[in-house]
Amino acid sequence: MAANGDNPMLSAHALTLLEKYNTIENVQSMAALANTLLNKNDSVINIYLATSLGPWVKVSSGIFLPILAKISQIYRGTAIYQEAVTSSLNGIEEKFQALLNNPILSKTTNGLIDSVLSSTIKNRNDGKMNSIFVNERVPNDARTNGLLIFSTTCSTCHGTAGEGIENIGPPLKGSQYVEGPSERLATIILNGLEGPVHVNGVLYKFNGSMPNFGNNYTDSQIEDMIKYLHNAFVSKPTDAINATKIKELRNKKPGTLTEKELSAMTYKIELKRK
Numbered sequence: 001m002a003a004n005g006d007n008p009m010l011s012a013h014a015l016t017l018l019e020k021y022n023t024i025e026n027v028q029s030m031a032a033l034a035n036t037l038l039n040k041n042d043s044v045i046n047i048y049l050a051t052s053l054g055p056w057v058k059v060s061s062g063i064f065l066p067i068l069a070k071i072s073q074i075y076r077g078t079a080i081y082q083e084a085v086t087s088s089l090n091g092i093e094e095k096f097q098a099l100l101n102n103p104i105l106s107k108t109t110n111g112l113i114d115s116v117l118s119s120t121i122k123n124r125n126d127g128k129m130n131s132i133f134v135n136e137r138v139p140n141d142a143r144t145n146g147l148l149i150f151s152t153t154c155s156t157c158h159g160t161a162g163e164g165i166e167n168i169g170p171p172l173k174g175s176q177y178v179e180g181p182s183e184r185l186a187t188i189i190l191n192g193l194e195g196p197v198h199v200n201g202v203l204y205k206f207n208g209s210m211p212n213f214g215n216n217y218t219d220s221q222i223e224d225m226i227k228y229l230h231n232a233f234v235s236k237p238t239d240a241i242n243a244t245k246i247k248e249l250r251n252k253k254p255g256t257l258t259e260k261e262l263s264a265m266t267y268k269i270e271l272k273r274k
């Protein structure tokens with residue numbers, strides 16, 4: 001089955017298709033597929049899995065809520081996964097909460113899901129829509145837009161979970177360049193980067209360099225991408241950035257950057273902020 005193949009995007013598309021086959025006869029095979037996919041431990045597949053299970057939860061919450069609980073636990077530090085999981089609950093948030101709080105499951109604390117669930121329940125009780133998942137399927141907000149760009153472009157060199165790829169690209173997970181000033185991060189994406197670079201205290205020397213993406217993406221696409229990077233790979237980004245600021249940064253400095261230029265830039269940005 002295509003959803004069980006090796007290519008994460010292929011699996012993601014197939015999963016989206018499988019949302020149409022949510023009948024009681026298919027529950028067992030879907031559960032088996034979901035578990036196979038989970039075992040691949042692929043962050044892109046897992047976010048699609050989390051957002052695709054909504055229709056299945058409606059058919060059998062007993063089977064699919066525990067799968068969502070697993071995803072929620074694996075990514076307990078990352079908001080976008082908690083939102084993806086919550087987007088598949090469709091009104092049975094309390095039931096999910098009870099499952100998570102079941103002491104038999106030896107719950108490790110997961111403050112993020114607790115707060116996403118309570119605000120979803122509160123919004124529902126107040127008759128309000130949930131701004132982050134008004135769509136039925138993959139919530140079409142800035143972070144999922146960013147996720148799509150990330151998984152089609154950046155993951156080729158940085159890995160689907162931002163863990164980096166040997167000899168190809170450094171990690172983004174935990175990187176000070178993702179966590180630090182957003183203007184610097186935007187400039188890396190706009191201009192590209194070359195020469196040796198330190199990430200998480202490790203010196204990387206690649207043969208290739210990071211291409212520039214200024215001509216490939218609009219200001220707001222880069223804004224979305226940065227939102228995703230912040231959500232997926234660091235716990236406390238220094239600051240946020242918007243499309244207007246990204247527009248200003250375009251062509252401020254022509255050509256590919258080096259680590260040296262980046263550190264000079266950080267200095268300037270930090271000075272300005274004081």
Ligand code: HEC
Pocket residue numbers: 150153154155156157158168169170171172175176177178185188189193194195196197199204205206208209210211213225229258259
């Ligand atoms: C063709 C491979 C390639 C692609 C595609 C690519 N990068 Fe990179 N990236 C690199 C390399 C190589 C470096 C290290 C450059 C150096 O040696 O100075 C890097 C460095 C970085 C850094 C700074 C170092 C770090 O790890 O934090 C960031 C941030 C970054 N890339 C983000 C992105 C984003 C976002 C995308 C998608 C828009 C992307 N990259 C796409 C190869 C790539």
